[in-house]
Amino acid sequence: MALLDTYLKQMLENDGSDLHLSVGSVPKIRASARITPLSDEIITASRMAELLQSITRPQRWEDYLQNHDLDLAYEISGLARFRGSFFYNHWGQAAVFRQIPAEILSFDTLKLPEVLKDVCAYKEGLVLVTGPTGSGKSTTLAAMMDYINENFQKHIITVEDPIEFVHPKKKSVIVHREVGEHSHSFSNALRGAMRADPDIVLVGEMRELETIKLALSCASMGMLVFGTLHTTGAAKTVDRIVNAFPMQQQETIRIQLSTVLQCVISQILVKRLPKGRVAIHDIMMMTPSISALIRDNKTFRIPSDQQTGQKYGMVTLDDGLFNFYGKGVVSREDCVNKAQDYTGMLMRLKEWDEQQAALQAEQLAAVGAHATQPPPAG
Secondary structure, three states, X not given: OOOOHHHHHHHHHOOOOEEEEEOOOOOEEEEOOEEEEOOOOOOOHHHHHHHHHOOOOHHHHHHHHHHOEEEEEEEEOOOEEEEEEEEEEOOEEEEEEEEEOOOOOOHHHHOOOOHHHHHHOOOOEEEEEEOOOOOOHHHHHHHHHHHHHHHOOOEEEEEEOOOOOOOOOOOOEEEEEEEOOOEOOHHHHHHHHHOOOOOEEEEXXXXXXXXXXXXXXXXXXXXXXXXXXXXXXXXXXXXXXXXXXXXXXXXHHHHHHHHHEEEEEEEEEEEOOOOOEEEEXXXXXXXXXXXXXXXXXXXXXHHHHHHHOHHHOOEOHHHHHHHHHHOOOOXXXXXXXXXXXXXXXXXXXXXXXXXXXXXXXXXXXXXXXXXXXXXXXX
């Protein structure tokens, strides 16, 4: 048993999702969205090195010491898998470990929008799943890959750092490649994938310009490419890709993106009332109108097209928040603070309050009128 296992098991016993370790600090976990101490042990520099080195191959440990950053996956057999992120901070070595769900959750379990099943049937193009860290991007992507695996005969290559979900053999052939283990970089792995006759390529994270270029090339060559970005909202996602390129290339990239981009799925996790968390989605499906907006550098108009494109399965993040608030699923505070358009959400809630007050007044008036009616003659 690795030295680290004790901390990870304690985290799971306390219903934690993340374990935080740092030199000079006590071990801490994130549970129910709060960071709390796991014990009163102060981790020394030598203890930290022992903990991290106990789960790391010698070559990758040398990479960490040289580059000061390392991502990897770790599994306690029969218990759980974890995604580890090693780094350095002001006090020395540090790491965060996040639990990866033991099983791949289905569409129905996650209550994903039905339109995403249509997206899984696409033959080519670029599909982006975006959101902040910890928003469930990997879980959503895993559910989509599992749906494809169950329903289609495809050759799927995943490029991740690290591998999170390992898909069982079903109808499709799925090849998992891990950056650092099976290839030196995302770009090298993608170049290899382009020569391996894939139908679908999954890029764990489109961080670097070269990776973005190759993902766009794969999509232009007739492959269906799934990728992730740390953006929120369709318009910001498009801008993030375009702005990654030098100014003189951006017009060409807008034209390319307007032809290969098929769908943007943004999501955030919000506290569910009274407990738990719920995913709020922002979905953009490619239409001729949105294609023109991307090509003409008018991405600020994309949310308007999303609002009028509900028949295509589109929805904005703010519409999703407002709908869940109206159903009593999320709090008013989260509805406002998580909104993309803060002022616009405040105005919508004000109108909502006025409508509810008017409705309540009508109901009270109806009750009062009924109470004052004379009894029927006997």
